[in-house]
Amino acid sequence: MDRPKADANVIVALKNVDLHVPQGSIHGVIGLSGAGKSTLIRCVNLLERPSSGSVVVDGQEMTRLSSSDLNQARHRIGMIFQHFNLLTSRNVFDNVALPLELMGMKRAEIRERVMPLLDLTGLADKTRQYPAQLSGGQKQRVAIARALASKPRVLLCDEATSALDPQTTGSILELLRDINQQLGLTILLITHEMEVVKSICHRVSLISGGELVEEADVGDFFTAPRTRLGREFLNDFLQLEPPKALVERLEAKAGANTHPVVRLAFSGDAVSTPLISRLARECEVDVSILQAKVESIQERTLGLMIAELLGPAEKTRQAIDYLEAHDLHVEVLGHVQRDD
Numbered sequence: 001m002d003r004p005k006a007d008a009n010v011i012v013a014l015k016n017v018d019l020h021v022p023q024g025s026i027h028g029v030i031g032l033s034g035a036g037k038s039t040l041i042r043c044v045n046l047l048e049r050p051s052s053g054s055v056v057v058d059g060q061e062m063t064r065l066s067s068s069d070l071n072q073a074r075h076r077i078g079m080i081f082q083h084f085n086l087l088t089s090r091n092v093f094d095n096v097a098l099p100l101e102l103m104g105m106k107r108a109e110i111r112e113r114v115m116p117l118l119d120l121t122g123l124a125d126k127t128r129q130y131p132a133q134l135s136g137g138q139k140q141r142v143a144i145a146r147a148l149a150s151k152p153r154v155l156l157c158d159e160a161t162s163a164l165d166p167q168t169t170g171s172i173l174e175l176l177r178d179i180n181q182q183l184g185l186t187i188l189l190i191t192h193e194m195e196v197v198k199s200i201c202h203r204v205s206l207i208s209g210g211e212l213v214e215e216a217d218v219g220d221f222f223t224a225p226r227t228r229l230g231r232e233f234l235n236d237f238l239q240l241e242p243p244k245a246l247v248e249r250l251e252a253k254a255g256a257n258t259h260p261v262v263r264l265a266f267s268g269d270a271v272s273t274p275l276i277s278r279l280a281r282e283c284e285v286d287v288s289i290l291q292a293k294v295e296s297i298q299e300r301t302l303g304l305m306i307a308e309l310l311g312p313a314e315k316t317r318q319a320i321d322y323l324e325a326h327d328l329h330v331e332v333l334g335h336v337q338r339d340d
């Protein structure tokens with residue numbers, strides 16, 4: 001959404017957004033509060049109409065459809081929300097049946113469509129219960145079943161797990177992953193939680209101030225985010241920051257008597273190779289490990305470490321080259337004065 005006019009009363013919620021989500025993939029959009037996530041996802045089914053630009057879903061240009069064609073097109077796009085948005089006066093079955101009733105489907109046909117969805121979402125024993133009798137996770141399962149009722153090609157998830165505890169979040173994400181795999185459903189989700197991105201997304205876009213500032217495969221994003229905001233999200237998630245006392249001593253530039261503090265990220269073969277001891281042996285530097293963590297991100301194992309490289313400047317420079325030559329991502333966080 002692009003509003004080129006400079007007008008104090010106009011809020012530009014999105015600008016120059018170019019996002020392509022391949023069919024069958026799970027794509028996450030992550031950003032801070034107010035970044036434009038909800039606006040972006042609501043543009044996909046035109047709950048929010050962009051002032052310019054185009055929205056293509058399953059080959060169909062959404063912005064040019066008549067209102068009845070748009071209605072039809074929306075059947076191919078399911079959506080779930082943070083607060084579930086169920087009708088409290090309807091039981092589980094009738095909530096899931098609602099979109100089909102609105103489409104004019106016959107009762108017997110509705111039953112045939114709804115019962116397998118309640119099975120799929122683990123609600124077969126809850127058909128006659130009302131939302132007030134359900135947990136948050138169960139309510140979101142009802143919302144997922146309802147979103148799937150019209151056999152959509154795309155599922156939009158607007159902070160779908162933000163109101164849930166971590167364990168329930170895990171089970172809902174697992175359900176979304178199953179649906180993606182079993183039904184080949186394309187999923188676009190927005191979230192402020194890295195855990196969600198890590199758990200189920202294939203690719204991720206980072207949104208800030210209404211603009212997409214970074215996009216990457218999830219494994220790459222968790223190894224080496226390219227923007228400062230990406231690194232902040234990652235650090236918050238990993239809680240891998242140098243100790244505060246050290247941060248206070250960090251200087252941006254190397255001096256005559258300083259040594260570098262580095263953040264190392266490694267994946268693939270590098271995880272199982274004893275690179276640090278080789279580094280010490282071959283480059284003649286000492287390595288003081290300040291923090292380290294190994295994370296499993298989908299099929300990949302990632303190692304992360306914050307370390308001080310101790311030795312003469314020339315040797316520590318060689319050590320960094322050595323690490324980079326072995327496919328580690330090296331970020332120099334700063335330099336600290338030598339104590340010796």
Ligand SMILES: Nc1ncnc2c1ncn2[C@@H]1O[C@H](COP(=O)(O)OP(=O)(O)OP(=O)(O)O)[C@@H](O)[C@H]1O
Binds near residue numbers: 036
């Ligand atoms: N109806 C509206 N009227 C005016 N401004 C709006 C409206 N909806 C959103 N905005 C503004 O647009 C910007 C993007 O909002 P949006 O809700 O898309 O952000 P978000 O990333 O989803 O945030 P959150 O995670 O807090 O929901 C914000 O500056 C917000 O204040």
